[in-house]
Amino acid sequence: MKKDDVPQDNSKSYQGQNKLLYAVDDSGHYQGVKSSGWEIESFATQLAVDDLNEQTAQALEQALRGEISPLAYHMLARRFDIATLAGASGFFQWQIKRHLRPAIFAKLSDKNINRYCDTLKISRDALLSLPSQ
Incomplete structure (x- = not known):
């Protein structure tokens, strides 16, 4: 997943917190990116x-x-x-x-x-x- 594609859906299951995900930056290296949630993940949870x-x-x-x-x-x-x-x-x-x-x-x-x-x-x-x- 690219850095700009990391979901930011403000999942209520995160209770206002962020989750660290790893995504690829523009130069192709992995980088930690904070996510406020993903609607699909929230639904499954x-x-x-x-x-x-x-x-x-x-x-x-x-x-x-x-x-x-x-x-x-x-x-x-x-x-x-x-x-x-x-x-x-x-x-x-x-x-x-x-x-x-x-x-x-x-x-x-x-x-x-x-x-x-x-x-x-x-x-x-x-x-x-x-x-x-």
């Missing part, structure tokens, strides 16, 4: 955020019905998936999948609950409960 919000709402409903543990809701509400939560918490993915089952989650030790609290940056009471709809 909004679709992804809407999808994450939908997944979080579904997890809350399932957790309120007792089909999955509160961990599933809190994980998604803080934009983690099983792989990223495993990497951040030190649990294996298979362990987290087990902890998403209410009966297993209810038996977790204080040490394991605290690991989740530290990783998700929430209190013990918050992790063990769910917000009301």
Whole structure:
């Protein structure tokens, strides 16, 4: 992309910030250029955020019905998936999948609950409960 073609669409997802992109200047060299956003990128970002919000709402409903543990809701509400939560918490993915089952989650030790609290940056009471709809 040429330096003069870098999008400046004032994307609301940038929240007034700029993003550094690299573009080719007139002499053919790469140069850093600030961009205020790109309409297409903003649209794709909004679709992804809407999808994450939908997944979080579904997890809350399932957790309120007792089909999955509160961990599933809190994980998604803080934009983690099983792989990223495993990497951040030190649990294996298979362990987290087990902890998403209410009966297993209810038996977790204080040490394991605290690991989740530290990783998700929430209190013990918050992790063990769910917000009301």
